[in-house]
Amino acid sequence: MERSEPDPADDDVMDSFLEKFQSQPYRRGFHEDKWEEEFDKIPLFMKKAPSEIDPKENPDLACxxxxxxxxxxxxxxxxxxxxxxxxxxxxxxxxxxxxxxxxxxxxxxxxxxxxxxxxxxxxxxxxxxxxxxxxxxxxxxxxxxxxxxxxxxxxxxxxxxxxxxxxxxxxxxxxxxxxxxxxxxxxxxxxxxxxxxxxxxxxDVRKAKLKAKKEQNQSETLLQAIKVYFEDEDRAELYQVPPNSTLLQVLQHPRYSVKALTPAFLVCVGSSPFCKNYLQGKKVHR
Structure with a gap:
């Protein structure tokens, strides 16, 4: 097969294009001072996509x-x-x-x-x-x-x-x-x-339960040991207060009287020598 001869017209077109390119700078190229920023806007070379794509700023990426x-x-x-x-x-x-x-x-x-x-x-x-x-x-x-x-x-x-x-x-x-x-x-x-x-x-749950039980037993023991009384001064008699009574219930007792707007009680350890000596000879209503 014979090779076709190059067309001189094609050479003239190419020469004309090169001369024009040398005399007129390419206007769609990157700018020297911010070429990296412009390069990063090309989807193929982006290091990280923007969080929101603006079609005006990134038309290629939006497409x-x-x-x-x-x-x-x-x-x-x-x-x-x-x-x-x-x-x-x-x-x-x-x-x-x-x-x-x-x-x-x-x-x-x-x-x-x-x-x-x-x-x-x-x-x-x-x-x-x-x-x-x-x-x-x-x-x-x-x-x-x-x-x-x-x-x-x-x-x-x-x-x-x-x-x-x-x-x-x-x-x-x-x-x-x-x-x-x-x-x-x-x-x-x-x-x-x-x-x-x-x-x-x-x-830890077992330890917490044992501790709570121990504290409850100590509390119950203490409540059993502590005795609370109020005094009827007119009769010189004592009334023992049940440990589960409320203050209101005690104040409503017919023999209880409040002086100087302050409720008064006698609190002592029932088995102590002081309590035994103090109660000796006194009439105590339980």
């Missing part, structure tokens, strides 16, 4: 976003896109935005139960790292309703129970996870920790 989240796509495709977006935010440790992305994915209500379980589980992880342990636990419970054997959901649920100091529940979740994978390192370590904390909690 890409409209293509990615096109409502004409199936709910499954849209949910997966939001899942991937949430994962990117999660890697950047922007857990708040990750939660928003996973939530948007769940709102698509796609028919893929496994995908929905992943969205719940991933949102639980993002909630966990924000310290929202109860919200995270609710998400893993929802994930397990869709997929009871979702190992990541079980692991994150056990973590939430640990943070909430539900040590017995944490042990149970670890046991359920180990039935699925008996060698899962995280579950083995977590179960040992949860079991130790559970036994410490039970020990």
């Amino acid at each position: 890409l976003q409209s293509i990615i989240f096109d409502d004409e796509r199936s709910p499954e495709e849209q949910a997966k896109t939001y899942k991937d977006e949430g994962n990117d935010y999660f890697k950047e440790k922007d857990y708040k935005k990750a939660v928003i992305s996973y939530t948007e994915g769940l709102r698509k209500k796609c028919a893929d139960l496994d995908l929905n379980a992943v969205l719940y589980t991933n949102r639980a992880a993002a909630q966990y790292y924000q310290g929202n342990f109860r919200s995270a636990l609710n998400d893993v419970l929802a994930a397990r309703k869709l997929n009871p054997c979702h190992l990541k959901a079980i692991i994150r649920g056990a973590l939430c129970h640990l943070e909430l100091k539900h040590f017995a529940e944490a042990v149970n979740w670890c046991d359920e996870g180990l039935q699925i994978d008996a060698k899962e390192k995280k579950l083995l370590e977590m179960r040992a920790k949860a079991d130790k904390l559970k036994r410490m909690e039970e020990r």
Whole structure:
């Protein structure tokens, strides 16, 4: 095959273009003083996407976003896109935005139960790292309703129970996870920790009950030892006050009288020598 000869007209066009380019600077290029900022506005080279996309400031990025989240796509495709977006935010440790992305994915209500379980589980992880342990636990419970054997959901649920100091529940979740994978390192370590904390909690509860019982016994012993009386000065007689009586009940007694607006009582230890000597020879109404 014979090679075609170059067209001189093409060379003339190219030379003309190069001459024009040399004499007239390219007006759509980057500016020397802020080329890095302008370079970062190109979607392909962006280091981090803006939190809010302004079509006027970033028309290319807005166009890409409209293509990615096109409502004409199936709910499954849209949910997966939001899942991937949430994962990117999660890697950047922007857990708040990750939660928003996973939530948007769940709102698509796609028919893929496994995908929905992943969205719940991933949102639980993002909630966990924000310290929202109860919200995270609710998400893993929802994930397990869709997929009871979702190992990541079980692991994150056990973590939430640990943070909430539900040590017995944490042990149970670890046991359920180990039935699925008996060698899962995280579950083995977590179960040992949860079991130790559970036994410490039970020990503390026993100690608290014993202490409360001891204090109650001491209180009852003291109440039995202490005797309270009021005096009827007109008759020179004493009336013993029952330990469970209220002040109002005593003041309403027909033989009680208040002087100088101040109720007066005699309080002593019943078995003490003073009490025995003081009561000797006096008439006491019990």
